[in-house]
Amino acid sequence: MKLKDLYSKPIGRAVNPAVSATKFDAETERIEIQEYVFTDEIINGLYRILDAIKNNQPYDHVGIWIDGYYGSGKSHFLKYLDYCITPETQEDALGRLLEAVKAIDPLDEKHNISFDYDSLLTISNWLKKATIDTCIFNLETSYDNSTDKKKAFLHVFWNEFNGKRGFNKFNITLAQNLEKPLQEKGVFEQFKQRIAEEGGDWEDASMAADMIDNELQMVLDIAKELAPSLDTESIRERIIKRDTNMSIDRFGMELASYLKDKGDDYRLILLADEVSQFINKERDRYLNLQEIITKLSEACQNRVWVVCTAQQDISEIMDDCHVTEERDKEGKIKGRFEVKVSLKGTQPEVITQKRILDKKDEVKDVLGNLYDKEKAAFGLQFKLPNSYEAYNTKEDFIAYYPFVPYQFKLIMQVFNSFLNLGYVAKEVKGNERSIIKVIHSTAKQQAEAELGKFISFDELYNNMFEEGLQARGHKAVTNATDMAQKYDRDPRLAKRIANILFMICNISQTDQLVFPATVDNITSLLVNNMETPRLTVKQEVEKIVEFFCDNNIIRREQGKQGAPDTFSFYSEEEMKVAQLIQSQTVDNNTQAEQLKEIFFKYFSSLKNKEQYLTRTFSVGASINQRQFFGSNPDVLVEFNMDNDYASADELAIQNQPNRLVFYVGPLFREQKRLYNSFYWYCQVSRYMATPVPNEENANTRKEFSKRADEVFTTLITPGFHKILDTCSVISGLTVIDDTELGNKRGNDRFHEAIQKHLSNIYTKAGLVNYSVFPRTTDALRKAILRPVNPGEYDGMGATLTEAEHEMDIYLNKQFAEVNVADIVAKFAKAPYGWDAICTLYVVNELVRRHNRDYSYSNNPNVETNIVANRIVSETNKFTVRQAKAISPEIINQFIAAWKDIFGVSDVFPSNDSTQLFRLCREPESDSSLANKSKAYRKIEAEIAAYPFAQPIRDAIDLFENWLGERDPQTFFMAVIDKRQEAHELIDRCKEVVQFTHDQLPVYQQMLKFATENDYNFPFVPADYQDRVDEILKIKTDTWPIGANLRKYIKVQKELKVVLDEVREGLRDKIRAAYNEQFDYLEQVCQKQGLPTSILPDRQNTIDVKTTPTNILVLQNTISDDQFYQKQIEHILDEANKKAASSASASGGASGSCSTGSSTTGSGTTPKPKVRQASLQTKTKLPLTTEEDIDHYLNGLKQQLLKLLDGGNSVMIVK
Secondary structure (H helix, E strand, C coil), X not given: CEHHHCEXXXXXXXXXXXXXXXXXXXXXXHHHHHCCCCCHHHHHHHHHHHHHHHHCCCCCCCEEEEECCCCXXXXXXXXXXXXXXXXXXXXXXXXXXXXXXXXXXXXXXXXXXXXXXXHHHHHHHHHHHCEEEEEEEEHHHHCCCCCCHHHHHHHHHHHHHHXXXXXXXXXXXXXXXXXXXXXXXXXXXHHHHHHHHCCCCCCCHHHHHHHHHHCHHHHHHHHXXXXXXXXHHHHHHHHHHCCCCCCHHHHHHHHHHHHCCCCCCEEEEXXXXXXXHHHCCCHHHXXXXXXXXXXXXXXXXXXXXXXXXXXXXXXXXXXXXXCHHHHHHHHHHXXXXXXXXXXXXXXXXXXXXXXXXXXXXXXXHHHHHHHHHHHHHHHHHCCCCCCCCCXXXXXXXXXXXXXXXXXXXXXXXXXXHHHHHCCECCCCCCCHXXXXXXXXXXXXXXXXXXXXXXXXXXXXXXXXXXXXXXXXXXXXXHHHHHHHCCCCCCHHHHHHHHHHHHHHCCCCHHHHHHCCCCHHHHHHHHCCCCCXXXXXXXXXXXXXXXXXXXXXXXXXXXXXXXXXXXXXXXXXXXXXXXXXXXXXXXXXHHHHHHHHHHHHHHCCCCCCEEEECCEEXXXXXXXXXXXXXCCCCCEEEEEEXXXXXXXXXXXXXXXXXXXXXXXXXXXXXHCHHHHHHHHHHHHHHHHHCCCCCCHHHHHHHHHHHHHHHHHHHHHHHHHHHHHHXXXXXXXXXXXXXXXXXXXXXXXXXXXXXXXXXXXXHCCCHHHHCCCCCCCCXXXXXXXXXXXXXCCCCCHHHHCCCHHHHHHHHHHHCCCCCEEHHHHHHHHHCCCCCCCHHHHHHHHHHHHHCCCEEEEXXXXXXXXXXXXXXXXXXXXXXXXXXXXXXXXXXXXXXXXXXXXXXXXXXXXXXXXXXXXHHHHHHCCCCCCCHHHHHHHHHHHHHHHCCCHHHHHHHHHHHHHHHHHXXXXXXXXXXXXXXXXXXXXXXXXXXHXXXXXXHHCHHHHHHHHHHHHHCCCCHHHCCHHHHHHHHHHHHHHCCCCCCXXXXXXXXXXXXXXXXXXXXXXXXXXXXXXXXXXXXXXXXHHHHHHCCCCHHHCCCHXXXXXXXXXXXXXXXXXXXXXXXXXXXXXXXXXHHHHHHHHHHHHHHHHHHCHHHCCCCCCCCCCCCCCCCEEEXXXXXXXXXXXXXXXXXXXXXXXXXXXXXXXXXXXCEEEECC
């Protein structure tokens, strides 16, 4: 049985995968209906549209949107929709649709149908009785480019509607202004007949156009003849000018008028193909379409529908048209197309299998038997990546044979990639249209093959590719096929492999990750029968791909993480670049720079510094004599790439002590593939630095750069990592034994090696590697400042540590003083390698033991806090010398003196002279002179104004004198010498401090009393004046402490009582005097007819006058003359005001007859005034007799009489 006998339809028939929306010959209609493949997506879409057209009510708008990618079958879907509606094709189209739905089991979960068979049958019955007109058209071919693009859709839709009515569909002006009026008058058919009589054919649109252009007068004359009322002149002018009042509103009215007599079951369907291409990002066209949909919905009661096909959904169209200002109305705009169908989910292989590969019923058993026979071989022959399948079931085999299911997915990926690469035209794309074409073409080529033949993937590379390849594609494959002809063993197989490589090496990078061009995959793609052993084919494939690699057709790429090698196809440009790369010369510097990236990244802790025990050492590196990290390092790490020594031991003999050598050379030279790949990678790097001649070269460079990076990542880097993990390592003059490095790899191995190397150089570094040694500046400072505990350096502690012993030996060999910076430098070198902090700590320990003394800037006896704070930052200013010891006797005398002076029993925790010196002086010690001085200064500041502060000042001066001593022994002796004097002074200071804390407020009160009563003390009775003298002494008393203060308190109390008595006596006199004055003043007010309220408040006035505590003020207040005079003046002023007011009132009562009213006018008597006067009451001689008194009184009388002159009253004010 031949393969052609398997198919249910003749395989040699013509199959047109591209459907034209406007081609409607009988054969085309038959094929498009009979070969249409129904998927769930298509069935649901057809039902949704037909249901909407029938029912109308659920929808507010009449737009239907069908979207799908290029070649997804949109046009075929649109035509099938038309076939279901058009009476001539309706029975066949609906019949096939109903059969497809009926054949689906509702319980089959593989299908997803949104309706049942009866629902579709109801719609089918309605369609058969309804009257539905359709206009199917391609917008690009129907549009007249000379018209306004803003009305593009309106122009096309109106033309198609005119065509449906029998009018001219290419000239709206003609249809609307001539043909429509003739039809309305019932003479349009006669008009067409008359035109025919004149030799014309009005049904032929092109002939009608010619007649309008050349014989318009004749046409209008015929129209006038049939319809005399026509204004042919107006029609002529409009036709010539193509003047038609086109608007969406008029179009809606036109359609509404057309529908008026059509009935409820009438529908008009406008089927517009390729809407997205027609819009072509034109915003005006898009808006024109959505406005038309809105108007049709409003004017035609959902009886006119517009069906659009597009490659994009509505949102994408809006984005392309930049309808940004309408974003807030996006939902509203989308709502114009409430019915949507998407064909993006349709699987091309399903369509192809049913349309091309569908089998006869009678051969299915034969194929089933073949499947049973060969199914065990399928798994062995078709070794495919996971997402690519052979035959899963017998049904799959029957459906796809002689093709294999994986081929559909892979060929689509090839199509799409070739399109992106520009190898094929746009029409060759991984879609339904292209798949149908290539499968049908291949099936026809193999039609005569016998049953048992399987189509191999290379056979899909048939005339479709050979004829469809663009020039760019031809160039890419010609070199490979030409080279295949030179393969002597089997040039035909070589060409097949070349074709396969050309296809799968050019699929997208993403797809290549899943289906790489490996030997196994190539072998699977060549399988065309189940008899030939796969291993035989695979061996031939390996030889041929190696042949292609050797001749620069393809290149091998190292597989990652155990994956098989893959192969990449060189293009012509890539071959040119490959030759240029091979011509590059690579020097040592280039190699060293690339090796550095590998070595330093793998040995990530290889930096310019390395920590070993306490110290950080400078590290250098060397590759191919290229130095890194600077010169003169403590340690040099060398990667020796040569193979000049017979063994690692021979290299060690010639090595330098500070060199750590990784002997890479021998292993590197042995691995030829690694050696060659690395050299090629360096060549690529050099080539990438050359100028770019053109854009094509730039793109190719990027590819080579990417490939080089892959080789670097997958082959070079792992290869060198393996060498670094296994090569010999030489430390100085010794080869490190492998057992010492253990099984460590990468950075761990390097770290172990360099630590071992450092331990070989700095053999005494461990002497300071103990927890007691500080590692930071702050820790060193604390260690220097810590106290020397009693017995710390006695007994076992008297023995120097190993580190101290090493330093002591060194210092003993030096002359006089040694700079500390020199000591640090000495012990940083081999064999010590001590950190500077540790070295300074050892120096300080020798000082604490009184083995050495510091000097700072040539000043001996440096205070400990200066050492702690400055020895790290100013190391070169410090020197050490042999220490001078202070005898225990002096230390004991000092401690005894200190205890006696300050009255303490427990002094310091250490008898160490240095420690004592520091504790006595520095602020860190609570009992130090610095802190005592600080405390006394605080007290002194509080009592500085008082005469008893002198002991505090004397103590401060004493402390400052002692603190000025820089030499410990001199300091100790100064304290011893001043023991008795200081003891007495500190005792007095303690009393002052106690007095200040406890009695200072009392003292200040006494002082205030003495000061504030300076003006009161003269009024104290004479027998108390001695107490006054006593209290005034407190102002200058230098020791108002103890009994003296109690004496002052007693005197103050006595004087206070006396002063209060004097004040109270004076206050009684004030009260009596002012009460008497107020009594008299009230009488005066009554006499003058004035209220007493004009006087000040009696009690308030007396309280104010008696408030002062100053006795002199109280005594002066007793005299009330001034108060009396002020009040009398006030009373008289009030009396005069009252009199003047009365006089004014009397004058006003005389009316207008008065001629004047004054003290000088006739007929008016002035009112007497009260005069204020003072009498001369002083006597020149003392009054001794009654006669003297009479004479004195007579003189007063004469003064008063004179004052009464003129009838005025007199008030004596003083």
